[in-house]
Amino acid sequence: MHPFTLAFLIALSCTTLAQLWLAARHLRHVAAHRDAVPPEFVGQITFAAHQKAADYTCARTRIGMLETVVGALVLLAFTLGGGLQAISSVFDRFLQTGGYAHGIALIFAVVAIGGIFDLPFGLYRTFVIESRYGFNRMTLRLYFVDLAKQALIGLLLGTPLIFCVLWLMAAMGSAWWLYAWLTWVGFNLIVVMLYPTMIAPLFNRFSPLEDESLRSRIEHLIARCGFRTRGLYVMDSSRRSSHGNAYFTGFGAAKRIVLFDTLITRLAPPEIEAVLAHELGHYSYHHVWKRMAVLFGASLGLLWLLGYLIDEGWFYHALNVQSQTNAMALVLFFLVVPTFAFLLQPIMSLYSRHHEFQADAYAARHAGASDLVRALVKLYGDNATTLTPDPLHSAVYDSHPPASLRIARLQIASG
Numbered sequence: 441m442h443p444f445t446l447a448f449l450i451a452l453s454c455t456t457l458a459q460l461w462l463a464a465r466h467l468r469h470v471a472a473h474r475d476a477v478p479p480e481f482v483g484q485i486t487f488a489a490h491q492k493a494a495d496y497t498c499a500r501t502r503i504g505m506l507e508t509v510v511g512a513l514v515l516l517a518f519t520l521g522g523g524l525q526a527i528s529s530v531f532d533r534f535l536q537t538g539g540y541a542h543g544i545a546l547i548f549a550v551v552a553i554g555g556i557f558d559l560p561f562g563l564y565r566t567f568v569i570e571s572r573y574g575f576n577r578m579t580l581r582l583y584f585v586d587l588a589k590q591a592l593i594g595l596l597l598g599t600p601l602i603f604c605v606l607w608l609m610a611a612m613g614s615a616w617w618l619y620a621w622l623t624w625v626g627f628n629l630i631v632v633m634l635y636p637t638m639i640a641p642l643f644n645r646f647s648p649l650e651d652e653s654l655r656s657r658i659e660h661l662i663a664r665c666g667f668r669t670r671g672l673y674v675m676d677s678s679r680r681s682s683h684g685n686a687y688f689t690g691f692g693a694a695k696r697i698v699l700f701d702t703l704i705t706r707l708a709p710p711e712i713e714a715v716l717a718h719e720l721g722h723y724s725y726h727h728v729w730k731r732m733a734v735l736f737g738a739s740l741g742l743l744w745l746l747g748y749l750i751d752e753g754w755f756y757h758a759l760n761v762q763s764q765t766n767a768m769a770l771v772l773f774f775l776v777v778p779t780f781a782f783l784l785q786p787i788m789s790l791y792s793r794h795h796e797f798q799a800d801a802y803a804a805r806h807a808g809a810s811d812l813v814r815a816l817v818k819l820y821g822d823n824a825t826t827l828t829p830d831p832l833h834s835a836v837y838d839s840h841p842p843a844s845l846r847i848a849r850l851q852i853a854s855g
Contacts, residue, residue: 444758445520448776455782456512462833463505469830470494478827480844481817489821496573496824503569507561514557518550518775519759528763543606543767544599550771551594570681573824578680589642601627609766617747621740628732636690646673649699654709658697661713665720665806672697674704683823686712688719695723706822711815714807721802727795734791746773785836792839800846804853813850816843
């Protein structure tokens with residue numbers, strides 16, 4: 441057995457077992473605390489809502505465990521099982537081996553096959569789990585219409601990007617990875633610019649906020665914080681789900697604020713203002729740009745590493761691939777890298793939670809900590825967010841701090 445084959449198998453086994461172990465811990469911890477509302481939430485979260493959140497969390501965690509196992513098996517089938525080589529061989533019969541059409545077809549075929557394996561899990565989450573707990577409002581027809589739109593957008597945006605990267609790999613010599621990285625950065629910035637006005641409206645309807653009192657309150661908040669925005673919009677999220685949220689999108693002068701219609705019906709105006717102040721905190725601390733910088737820095741390092749591996753025959757042979765093409769190198773690399781990168785997950789989660797604490801502190805200063813506490817408690821209850829996650833599972837995965845810790849900090853800020 442090639443040393444890298446062994447390293448891959450060890451990494452995949454360790455990562456999969458760690459994910460399953462963490463999920464099992466989470467299940468046990470949530471179930472063990474199901475029969476009592478945490479003392480700090482007594483009187484704010486009902487016992488029924490607490491139990492619903494526990495059961496909802498456990499249901500999602502169990503299907504996630506199965507998805508983890510299937511994902512590992514699919515990865516093995518693609519690599520050591522010979523799946524990638526078999527797909528490439530099929531296209532060899534019809535397309536020029538190593539040509540652009542062959543490479544693009546290979547990449548899209550792998551994405552499509554992965555999507556087929558993901559589809560049952562998405563359907564189960566939406567039409568079994570989300571429906572069972574009263575969140576899903578999506579029809580089967582709408583689900584597949586959304587899926588078709590996503591696939592079409594992926595084709596329209598992905599095809600020129602893949603072609604450009606494959607051309608750079610062939611034409612730019614050993615420094616191709618740097619040009620590919622610059623292309624990737626530019627592509628992401630363009631998508632961020634296009635998303636609010638050209639992509640998001642394909643899935644949801646965005647209407648100007650009509651509530652004059654709420655609009656005035658939000659405009660005063662924006663003015664106090666020194667922000668500019670191109671508009672306040674309400675999104676018809678209730679068409680698909682009863683979960684509530686709000687977000688900012690775009691950048692520069694093109695920023696827009698989007699409120700889920702479900703959020704407006706559940707929160708009082710001061711609470712909505714506090715939630716938006718939290719989002720403004722992310723912009724004030726440049727969290728979006730900092731996260732993009734981390735993403736771009738990581739992608740630069742990964743492409744540099746691929747630039748080294750692309751000409752190493754052992755990289756392909758150790759993963760049971762004979763077709764040593766640029767497209768195959770891309771597919772292999774980005775299939776295998778997550779297996780070795782799992783240890784970075786808790787670091788990224790910690791970084792994200794740090795940003796959430798900063799945004800909460802900003803909201804406490806500019807809108808009111810008590811209003812944000814009330815808003816969060818309502819959202820935890822309405823969205824069936826568990827109040828008792830396993831601490832280790834939360835440390836590894838959660839991008840937001842646990843409810844109890846987050847609320848405690850805000851209560852200190854409110855005096």
